[in-house]
Amino acid sequence: MFEMLRTYLRFPSWPIILAMLVLMGIGLMAISASERADPTMQGFATKQTVFAAVAVLAFVGITFVSYQVVGRFAYSLFAVTLAMLVLVLMLPAIRGSRRWIDLGVIALQPSELAKLSFIILLAWYLRMGDHYRKLLGLAVPFVLTFVPMGLVLIEPDLGTSLLFLPTLYVMLFMAGAKLRHLLGIVGLATVLLLLPVPHKLSEDMKSSERLDREALAYWCDPNTGRAVSAAPLVKMKRHQVSRIVGWLRQDQERVIQGTGYQLHQSKMVLGAGCLTGQQQDSLVHEYFRMLPDDHTDFIFSVVGGQWGLVGCLAVLLCYGVIFIFGVEIAVSTYDPFGRLLAVGVMALLFSQLFINIGMTMGLMPITGMTLPLISYGGSSLVVNCLALGLLVNVGQRRPMLLGKRPFEFGQKKEKPPSPYGPFSEMDPE
Numbered sequence: 001m002f003e004m005l006r007t008y009l010r011f012p013s014w015p016i017i018l019a020m021l022v023l024m025g026i027g028l029m030a031i032s033a034s035e036r037a038d039p040t041m042q043g044f045a046t047k048q049t050v051f052a053a054v055a056v057l058a059f060v061g062i063t064f065v066s067y068q069v070v071g072r073f074a075y076s077l078f079a080v081t082l083a084m085l086v087l088v089l090m091l092p093a094i095r096g097s098r099r100w101i102d103l104g105v106i107a108l109q110p111s112e113l114a115k116l117s118f119i120i121l122l123a124w125y126l127r128m129g130d131h132y133r134k135l136l137g138l139a140v141p142f143v144l145t146f147v148p149m150g151l152v153l154i155e156p157d158l159g160t161s162l163l164f165l166p167t168l169y170v171m172l173f174m175a176g177a178k179l180r181h182l183l184g185i186v187g188l189a190t191v192l193l194l195l196p197v198p199h200k201l202s203e204d205m206k207s208s209e210r211l212d213r214e215a216l217a218y219w220c221d222p223n224t225g226r227a228v229s230a231a232p233l234v235k236m237k238r239h240q241v242s243r244i245v246g247w248l249r250q251d252q253e254r255v256i257q258g259t260g261y262q263l264h265q266s267k268m269v270l271g272a273g274c275l276t277g278q279q280q281d282s283l284v285h286e287y288f289r290m291l292p293d294d295h296t297d298f299i300f301s302v303v304g305g306q307w308g309l310v311g312c313l314a315v316l317l318c319y320g321v322i323f324i325f326g327v328e329i330a331v332s333t334y335d336p337f338g339r340l341l342a343v344g345v346m347a348l349l350f351s352q353l354f355i356n357i358g359m360t361m362g363l364m365p366i367t368g369m370t371l372p373l374i375s376y377g378g379s380s381l382v383v384n385c386l387a388l389g390l391l392v393n394v395g396q397r398r399p400m401l402l403g404k405r406p407f408e409f410g411q412k413k414e415k416p417p418s419p420y421g422p423f424s425e426m427d428p429e
Helices: 001-007 013-037 044-064 065-071 074-090 109-126 136-154 164-175 179-193 206-215 231-235 236-248 262-270 281-289 299-332 336-360 379-395
Strands: 196-200 217-223 226-230
Touching: 013 044, 013 217, 013 281, 013 299, 013 379, 044 379, 065 074, 065 109, 065 336, 065 379, 074 109, 074 136, 109 136, 109 164, 109 336, 109 379, 136 164, 164 179, 164 336, 179 336, 196 231, 206 226, 206 236, 226 231, 236 262, 262 336, 299 336, 299 379, 336 379
Parallel strands: none
Antiparallel strands: 196 226, 217 226
């Protein structure tokens, strides 16, 4: 028992554990505040408390098993996750999407598990060799990424699917993939995404949808309905186009009263908090009632409205602690799999953080993204705690360096032998 406690208090494990618990506590208080403002949300804080207890147990459990043992099951875990992603597509839709498997007691979200199994598999695959330093060698990592990403996108869950690519790129870069290859792929993808495609707007479109599509087109003739738009916009559904317009034109009255209403309310709640939050809850709670999904995707607005700028900075400080000590673990870990696992966990966590806070403040389109460790949701909370448990696991079991550092591919040039002999006084050197 004392040995286990000493392991958990090992620097830098305890700052990560402390920051994780503080963030979970802030999440519980924010959900309680949202619950008090909306009578229809009764019981959400109690459920989240149960989820938090399960998540802490999952965190402790994953730290007992060596991350190397977890890595040996990487392909099996990935296969099970893919099977679950396929299964969820066959189930009835819930609120217009197929994201959850209803187990009675809890609704399991396979896309959350897919993020973690993807990191484990990619770290296990990249740990050996340098094949990914060649352009063709990047094919396998991209295939391993696009398969779960595509299944999640079909659900549809655009927010979660967006997390796979930045995680892939960070892990490839840290593994030693050449930057010119990675940038070249980004450049090619950008050209394809911006490729102009001529098409005709359907005559049975609603006026609001027609205005949105015309606003995003490169060129449009309102009389004939012919337009030229970027390739993805032609295939996007109505609500996806509306979200992009709601972000780009978020200050227009038409957008505020329609698709931009949620973003407008989010900024209103953040502004109402001022420096330390409202001393009387009546004003903030009035805003909470008008903000949809305030306990999930827009929980950061609740934090800002309830505790102001000070509360927002406290949340960012906790994430900063996790990032700083997570970097320390990754830098000081000489095992290739352990280092990539730590890098993948941090890339996933902070990609999710960046997107959620960005959309809350109007800096990014609304995509449906939870805030790690704070937003309501059992699957998200448990998976994030499992990810941090793997990070702490790597920090607890850092092996000694007995050979060359991992992912160092430069070869030192040998000095040609001296014609005068290695110990000759006439040697010019």
